[in-house]
Amino acid sequence: MKLDLTGKRAIITAGAQGIGRRTAEVFAAAGATVYTCDLDVDALEDAKATIPGLQGVPCDVGDAAAFQDFMDKGIETLGGLDIMVNNAGTAGPTAPVEDVSLEDWTACLTINLTSAFLGTQKAVPALIKSGGGSIVNLSSAAGKFGFPLRSPYSAAKFGIVGFTRTCAMELGPHGIRVNCVQPGPVEGARIDRVIKAKAEAGGISENEMRTKMADVTLMKRFVTAGDIAHQILFICSEAGRNITGQSLSVDAGLEGLA
Template sequence: MNLDLTGKRAIISAGGAGIGRRTAELFTAAGARVVVCDLDADALETAKASIPGLEGSVCDVADAGAYQAFLEGAIDRLGGLDIMVNNAGTAGPTAPVEEVALEDWTACLTVNMTSAFLGTRTAVPALKKAGGGSIVNLSSAAGKFAFPMRSPYSAAKFGIVGFTRTCAMELGQYGIRVNCIQPGPVEGARIDRVIRAKAEAQGISENAMRDQMTSGTHLRSFVTASDIAHQILFLCSDAGCRITGQALSVDAGLEGLM
């Protein structure tokens, strides 16, 4: 397979750690120029120090003005754009729907869905100018299955699927492909926080909660950031040049969320 990205220009939101950082590593290794943003300044600096050629800025994607400025600046720095990865996300509250505060609902949708809209809206003119390109949005298994106690997150991730498919229909005529990834629970600090919160809400131990969650997969495991990043690389390379409008699951055979 041709997974070469030599000469490609890419932006990745939340690229300082986790899936975003691993994607930046694979993209740069494949020959792309990559600009990332992240809210965590320390993580961003660590990523820039360890990934040759990586550029990045501290930015909160929930601040629409700041994020817009970052996106426009990144496109200018790159001299155009070929790939946009809308990776930024947040877990949101863990609570029954009647106990979710409006501000928590809004904050969750802003980071998970509105940032993808802003990233896509800003990227499209540059992608059209380039003669086409690829947009990858991060949805979730929570955008495929019901997710009790996580209604804001699930709503946002279902929304990403509809947004992806609609954009694919709009932009295909310009050679722009739009897909989304639906990861199952990803090993790392975020899922550890989710497990802790869900265990507390259900009155069980964290180990019991983890076992409960992994038992719902065929492979009896969570996925890794590398699993997701490799799928993103595939989609953005020539190997994925006829794939668009898809919500692709990378979830170890997840049958449902609890």
Template sequence: MPAHAGRRVVITGAGAGIGRAIALAYLGEGARVHVCDRDPDALEDLLCAAEGDLAGTVADISVEADVEQLFAEALDGLGGLDVLVNNAGTPGPTGPVESLDLDDWRETLAVNLDGMFLCARAAVPALRSAGGGSIVNLSSTAGLHGYPLRSPYATAKWGVIGFTRTLAMELGPAGIRVNAICPGSVSGDRIDRVIAAQAAARGVSEKAIRQGWMRQISLRTFVDAEDVAALVLFLTSGAGAKISGQALPVDGHTEGLSSGGGTTGASAD
């Protein structure tokens, strides 16, 4: 029997990218999955395309009322919870710190960090009732190295790791494991948009940015969303039963970040 057959899973920001890959991976293992996304069209596309026990809620996880609605619907449909994957995120603005707008800074932290708190707060009582479970938070290699010209994003992703390690300590006695995954540059539409923004901010070509990123990856390759999904499934399976409080990169080994390189990190919802 697949490791996740019958497991009850909530995934945020699952309309595209990493979140979508994670949802499809769990469904392929026979899990029962409830997803959210703030883009109703992306959510509808996933619900129509996927096979298995899948339901969804349109929700912006930075809005408390939306999170309450998400978990009301998810717990009603699933009858409990075994896994929360805090995937939803936003790339935030690109530019030197003196050029950034306070509202953009706050929005980036609200989605990438406040939303994670709101979802964990809603999920923990259900995980306790289940006798334990797992939370996986999507950080980024920007949360390990810093990220020039992307200070709101890097700040939020460093915060995710601190939040993860604190929750692992707090929830471990209840049998709830909490880990962070730190994706590097993930192939797809989102990385193309981030590269374009970085190129515009620095006044160089998109090709130069892409080559600079690749030179800072030991394996000289971007990763795929499915690579991240595979680690999520491992961490939340029996094989990962003794792993908690960790920040695990999936990045081909990022040697460091400079203004000429970068990482895209978690999927935007």
């Protein structure tokens, strides 16, 4: 099955690293023109130099005014919009709920949930003008099972599920599909930082924590950024034209979070 995005215009937030970068790569290979942002200027410049046709600017999605300006510039640069991928996220604090500061709670929800709201809000008029399209929000297995010592992150990712379903109900009549993807632990620098923090909080080694997290999957392994990117490609392509309002797990059969 050929998953073709030829002629499609896509915005992907935080597209210079991890899942965002891999998604930008797969989209570009499928024929889409991609506009992105990232906090890491060096990573962004490297992505733009490496991924054919990729455009973008540095932006902190936690700054509402700057993010809205980014969205306006992206839609203008692309000449419209067909696909919006709200990928930006942050791990947030690792601590018992009673020790989480309001500042850390707010920052985590702002990046993981409010940015998806703002991105969607800006994308919708452009998608309607294009005659329809696709929005993909990044949730997490933490938005399905809960995640001990990560209450802000889990709350945000559960919020993405409800936001996604509601937007799908509102936007279906406009030909706009809205889905979210729920990755399990994804290999890379981000999960390494999470493993380190949880290992320290639990008083065990990082290797023990990594094994513990892999052992709660049916396949006894983590997934890759490519696994997530290809799921996003599928639901944004014509092959996924009747998939909307769904929370799609890509997690090697995760049965809970360690």
